[in-house]
Amino acid sequence: xxxxxxxxxxxxxxxxxxxxxxxxxxxxxxxxxxxxxxxxxxxxxxxxxxxxxxxxxxxxxxxxxxxxxxxxxxxxxxxxxxxxxxxxxxxxxxxxxxxxxxxxxxxxxx
Amino acid sequence: xxxxxxxxxxxxxxxxxxxxxxxxxxxxxxxxxxxxxxxxxxxxxxxxxxxxxxxxxxxxxxxxxxxxxxxxxxxxxxxxxxxxxxxxxxxxxxxxxxxxxxxxxxxxxxxxxxx
Numbered sequence: 001x002x003x004x005x006x007x008x009x010x011x012x013x014x015x016x017x018x019x020x021x022x023x024x025x026x027x028x029x030x031x032x033x034x035x036x037x038x039x040x041x042x043x044x045x046x047x048x049x050x051x052x053x054x055x056x057x058x059x060x061x062x063x064x065x066x067x068x069x070x071x072x073x074x075x076x077x078x079x080x081x082x083x084x085x086x087x088x089x090x091x092x093x094x095x096x097x098x099x100x101x102x103x104x105x106x107x108x109x110x
Numbered sequence: 111x112x113x114x115x116x117x118x119x120x121x122x123x124x125x126x127x128x129x130x131x132x133x134x135x136x137x138x139x140x141x142x143x144x145x146x147x148x149x150x151x152x153x154x155x156x157x158x159x160x161x162x163x164x165x166x167x168x169x170x171x172x173x174x175x176x177x178x179x180x181x182x183x184x185x186x187x188x189x190x191x192x193x194x195x196x197x198x199x200x201x202x203x204x205x206x207x208x209x210x211x212x213x214x215x216x217x218x219x220x221x222x223x224x225x
Contacts, residue, residue: 034213043114043200043216044153087153089214097143097168098214102152 003027004090006101013108016077021104023088024070033071034098035064036087044087047073078108113137114217116201121222123188123195131186131220133201141206142184143214146170147198159184160206188222196224 007022023033032051036044048057050066057064061082063074073086085105089098114135123129133142144156155168159178173192178184184203188195199220204212 036216041198041219041221043116043202043219046213046215049213089153097155097158100145100153102150 002101003099004088004101006086006088006104008104009102010105011107013075013078013106015079015108015110018074018076018078020075021073021086021106022070023073023101025090027090027092027099029092030090032091033066034089034091035071035073036089038085038087038103040085047086075106078106080108080110082106083108114201114203114215116199116217116220118220119218121220122225123222124225126190128187128189129222131188131199131201131222133184133186133217134182135184135203135217136182137203137205137215138181139203139205139215140181141204141212142178143202143204144168144174144176144184144186145200145202147200147219153200156186195222197222 003026005024032049034049035047038044048064053068055066061076065072085103087103089100091098117132141160143158145153147153154170156174157165157168157176159165162178162181165176165178173189175187201217202214204214206212
């Protein structure tokens with residue numbers, strides 16, 4: 001069973017059409033949840049870290065939220081330049097490296 | 111400019127050949143990581159190092175080797191034992207301080223292709 005599951009795998013939006021990406025996890029003892037943006041052929045770019053349920057962080061059109069079992073990345077009025085793959089990763093109990101989800105591929109059409 | 115550099119951007123490997131991917135960081139980060147990314151697979155951890163002269167295997171270490179002789183450098187060798195090396199390889203580093211919470215920052219990646 002995957003520890004981190006992202007949905008949907010792919011999402012196609014019209015410019016200005018707000019939506020949310022989901023990252024659910026099954027591990028206990030979450031210490032931090034990370035969101036990254038990855039453009040084709042490039043390395044992931046750090047967006048947010050969330051540490052506890054109820055926490056929210058915002059950056060431009062993006063807002064990340066965290067509950068006890070999942071995180072959402074809300075995209076408000078997206079633009080074509082928001083098209084990318086969005087990855088979530090988590091850190092949990094112990095001295096283990098981050099565990100990554102498979103990502104959501106977002107396409108925003110003008 | 112502080113950051114992580116990876117070279118080369120593209121690398122071609124012949125059958126039976128070992129190749130080495132370079133990763134350098136000037137962020138003064140303690141921990142460094144190597145990931146492999148295949149389409150639809152997400153990032154899979156190959157090796158990681160939390161301090162100089164020490165490293166641990168990740169989920170898919172077979173056919174790969176690493177060294178950490180300097181804090182700034184963490185080269186990855188893809189050996190001839192790795193039968194399916196074609197992938198996008200990503201190096202990352204984090205300012206680890208004894209907790210597994212530190213954010214990882216990524217380099218631009220190296221695409222390895224087999225001739």
